[in-house]
Amino acid sequence: MHYRTRHTLAFTTVTALAAGAIATAAPAFADDPEPPGPPLHHVQYTVTADAPYWAHIYYRDSEPAIFSDYSHNPYQFSPRADVDIAPDRPWVFDAMLADPDLWAMVLVQSGESPNFPTPGFNCKLAVDGVVVKTNSGPKGALCSIRNW
Numbered sequence: 675m676h677y678r679t680r681h682t683l684a685f686t687t688v689t690a691l692a693a694g695a696i697a698t699a700a701p702a703f704a705d706d707p708e709p710p711g712p713p714l715h716h717v718q719y720t721v722t723a724d725a726p727y728w729a730h731i732y733y734r735d736s737e738p739a740i741f742s743d744y745s746h747n748p749y750q751f752s753p754r755a756d757v758d759i760a761p762d763r764p765w766v767f768d769a770m771l772a773d774p775d776l777w778a779m780v781l782v783q784s785g786e787s788p789n790f791p792t793p794g795f796n797c798k799l800a801v802d803g804v805v806v807k808t809n810s811g812p813k814g815a816l817c818s819i820r821n822w
Contacts, residue, residue: 725793
């Protein structure tokens with residue numbers, strides 16, 4: 675009799691533990707939607723020159739999931755456009771960024787030899803329709819909310 679009671683007690687305990695584990699386990703579905711990310715902000719970069727000129731423009735069109743991704747390969751997140759710009763021919767680019775305070779950036783510099791005189795460059799950075807940074811310089815200009 676003693677053996678039967680112990681066997682019944684052990685079976686009851688195992689059954690109760692298994693039922694509790696099954697009842698409290700959250701079902702995992704492969705089709706669960708990803709949680710929404712942070713809201714995206716419309717970032718607009720505008721670059722001009724005081725006279726027609728060939729320029730290199732680096733800009734941030736996406737942001738890394740973690741900073742080390744940027745640190746290991748910044749050019750993956752900062753492509754370069756080689757363009758002719760002028761006072762009446764601006765270069766304009768629109769991007770959507772979650773954290774423009776940290777990642778929005780446009781830089782313009784001469785696309786010619788450093789020995790050639792430059793006309794002067796201008797940049798403007800707008801976030802959600804509001805101009806947040808402007809800059810000008812004789813050899814280049816950087817517009818960024820963050821200090822690099």
